[in-house]
Amino acid sequence: MSFSKSLNRAGAGMAMLSLLTVTGCSAESQNADQKSDPHAAHRAALETGDARHEMVSADVTLSDAPMVDQDGNPRTLASDVVGDRIVVVDFIFTSCQTICPVTTSLLGEARKRLEHIPDSQLAFVSMSIDSNTDTPERLAEFAARHRANWTFLTGEKATMDAALTEMDAYSTNPEDHAPMVLIGDAQSGHFVRVFGLPDPAFVESRVQDYLTMREARCDDPGSQEHVEHAMDTHGGPQ
Template identity: 55%
Template sequence: MTRWLNRTRRLCTLAASLAALVLVTACGDASSMDLAEHDPASHVHKADTAATLPAGAEQQALVVLSDAPMVDQTGAERHLKTDVVGSRIVVVDFIFTSCRTICPVTTALLAKAKGNLTDIPSDTVTFVSMSVDSTVDTPERLSAFAAAHGADWTFLTGDKHVMDEALTWLNAYSTNPEDHAAMILIGDASTDKFTRIYGLPDPEFVEARVRELVGTRANDSSHHAH
């Protein structure tokens, strides 16, 4: 309980600081992101029925990765299962570029976590952000969003039916992007063992979980070598 409370307090402090930064940034570049057609005041992330747990809660997750063709923020065709994730340890989150609250904060927090993992090779660990609003989120918008929040990983969008199916398999689909659950997935694609974490991601927790999975791999490899 003490660990959970300490983690919650630390996360609240980070979120408050980043939220203030996001608000200033969003006001400055709303025109470049073509956000005028969205009303930020009406955007409130709501947990769906499967995400009624408190922030920071974890669940084991059955994850199926789509291999249908998508596109990344450069416009290149990508396949989530085979070339974006492969057999790597992966952190997946879900965003839409017109979001002015949770998505930018989540992205900034994950950027902090990724920055603490630079000692781990990119062929071992990867981060992925998937659009929940593919009809709006063009590669250009994803590129601008990633750059604005210091995210140097793969962002994916694509045809609506492709993205809707992929998100459904990850239990992350919502008919309204503004209602999508605030959550991330962390897991090892080589073992298909994933955890779903709700709420804003704590960078220290994400880093620790990734390092735990890397350590488990190393131990398994050592055992197999004998």
């Protein structure tokens, strides 16, 4: 934007300088907080109201490498846990004290809203992002504490890191991971990435959108592209 008067330019410059100064101080403060509190980044996200959500189309590959669930059973994500279901995936670590418990509770509420959909069509999955710590026993305790009656997965670090990377959910430091949920239909391969704490009603509506997409494909296979485009651009079928 151009300004006709030098005074306005100077004012804009001072405003930018002030913004940079405040931002810099804020960043320094946050870094200092993180040294004393490893969960500072998560607390900041909660305090700044990171419950808003942003949805974007996602290019996702689901791993079929060997993992293990919270009951100690060998599982694979793609062919076993998900199959051709609609799926909601989130990313947690059991020592998390802020965002992960909140996310899990919100997804529990979403699952209640969707309990009329059979397990053969819909799966909820929580992926560990700290597999060195998250044993099946710890995952089971976390799931029980937050009343999460769905599949939690962990495994060898190299396996989990590769799987998370394929889903664009890998973080070198678990405490720094941002709240994010993947929702998609493994049958069609269409996924969306939802940033921010998941609103149960929003998750419910996205899953219902995928059910609508499936019905549309059955009625008119050529309609899939239109429905997916509507979902990407407007948040749901039109």
